Amino acid sequence: MSELPPTLTEAAAALRAGTVTSRQLTEHAIATADTADPVLGCYLHRFDDLALASADTADAELAAGVDRGPLQGIRSG
Numbered sequence: 584m585s586e587l588p589p590t591l592t593e594a595a596a597a598l599r600a601g602t603v604t605s606r607q608l609t610e611h612a613i614a615t616a617d618t619a620d621p622v623l624g625c626y627l628h629r630f631d632d633l634a635l636a637s638a639d640t641a642d643a644e645l646a647a648g649v650d651r652g653p654l655q656g657i658r659s660g
Contacts (some may be wrong), residue, residue, distance in 0.1 A: 587611055591657060598645060598656040605638035605645075605656035 588594040588603060597603040613631050620626050641656035 591654075594657055595653050595655075598641075599650070605641040606635065608657065609634050609638040 587608065588597045594603065594608060598605060598608075613629075613634065616626060616629065638656065644651065645656060
């Protein structure tokens with residue numbers, strides 16, 4: 584995969600099609616935060632490990648056919 588989906592709707596469809604994983608989306612969000620935060624200072628706390636664990640859970644559930652709704656794999660928790 585060379586490019587991530589540009590919208591939430593496309594990301595949700597790509598997750599279900601198996602062309603992107605929640606872990607990939609989460610790793611991209613973490614990398615973006617790593618780049619932006621030194622300039623913007625917008626994060627008081629980050630829970631990267633929890634976000635990655637949630638992404639792995641969402642990926643495993645989607646692979647097993649469990650679909651908890653359109654935001655599964657996009658948001659944590």
